[in-house]
Amino acid sequence: MTDTMTSLPPTSAALVAPSYKPTHPEQFKVHFGENLSSKLITTRAYAKDEVIAKIEGTTFAAKRYTTVQTGIDEHVELNSDLVYMNHSCGPSCVFDTDAMVVRATRDLVAGDEMTFFYPSSEWDMDQPFACWCSAPNCVKMVQGAKYLTESQLEGQAVMSHIRELRKTALGGRQPRFGTLGQMP
Numbered sequence: 592m593t594d595t596m597t598s599l600p601p602t603s604a605a606l607v608a609p610s611y612k613p614t615h616p617e618q619f620k621v622h623f624g625e626n627l628s629s630k631l632i633t634t635r636a637y638a639k640d641e642v643i644a645k646i647e648g649t650t651f652a653a654k655r656y657t658t659v660q661t662g663i664d665e666h667v668e669l670n671s672d673l674v675y676m677n678h679s680c681g682p683s684c685v686f687d688t689d690a691m692v693v694r695a696t697r698d699l700v701a702g703d704e705m706t707f708f709y710p711s712s713e714w715d716m717d718q719p720f721a722c723w724c725s726a727p728n729c730v731k732m733v734q735g736a737k738y739l740t741e742s743q744l745e746g747q748a749v750m751s752h753i754r755e756l757r758k759t760a761l762g763g764r765q766p767r768f769g770t771l772g773q774m775p
Contacts, residue, residue: 614671618644619705621675631675631705637695643684643705646673646691656718661688662752678733679706681726685748688712696748710736712750741766 613620616634623629637643649667652658657674658666668674673693676686685694686707693705706724709716710733719734730743736753737760744757744766757766 614673615644619672621672629675630677631672633699633701633703633705635701637699639695639697641695643693643695644673646686646688646693647671654717656716658717659686659688660713660750660752661691663756665752677704677706678709678720678722679724679726680708680722680729681724682707682711682747686712687748688750688752708747709733710739710744710749710753711747712753714753714756 611621611623618635619631619633621629622632633643646669648670649661650670652666652668654660654666658668660666673686676684676693682696683699683703684705684707685696687694693707699705710730713735715737716733716735719732722729722731722733728743728746730739732738736744736749736757741757749757749766754766758764
């Protein structure tokens with residue numbers, strides 16, 4: 592009889608963590624968990640609305656699960672630890688593709704997870720997924736802003752290209768949901 596534990600593949604943490612070099616060590620770092628889970632956590636405190644990082648060093652790319660939508664037909668690879676920001680319907684950050692910065696939505700302390708509301712920048716996602724964030728306003732299925740009602744987008748910091756796409760989808764009527772000025 593063989594020991595099945597010794598024949599299991601190593602976890603993502605065991606594979607990645609030893610060679611990991613943070614891209615923004617003074618601001619945040621990746622926490623690699625078991626079973627291919629990871630998250631981005633702050634390495635210091637941030638005040639609400641404070642810029643955590645500039646979004647720099649991006650490259651244009653075809654839409655895929657690792658890209659962020661920055662325009663109506665534009666997607667970029669982040670090429671930094673920002674790619675590890677998870678989704679939340681009650682996000683701790685705004686991924687502001689208009690100003691190309693990440694900003695805190697509330698006061699954060701060192702060790703807090705950095706999350707953003709994916710439909711704030713994504714119209715039609717490459718890989719939709721079920722959301723288990725447990726936020727009171729959880730959308731349950733994260734597919735992109737195209738699939739959400741205006742009330743589901745209300746109170747979220749929605750990027751200009753998403754507002755423009757929504758306006759087109761509404762036949763020219765201005766959407767009623769949040770802008771960066773109405774950030775939660």
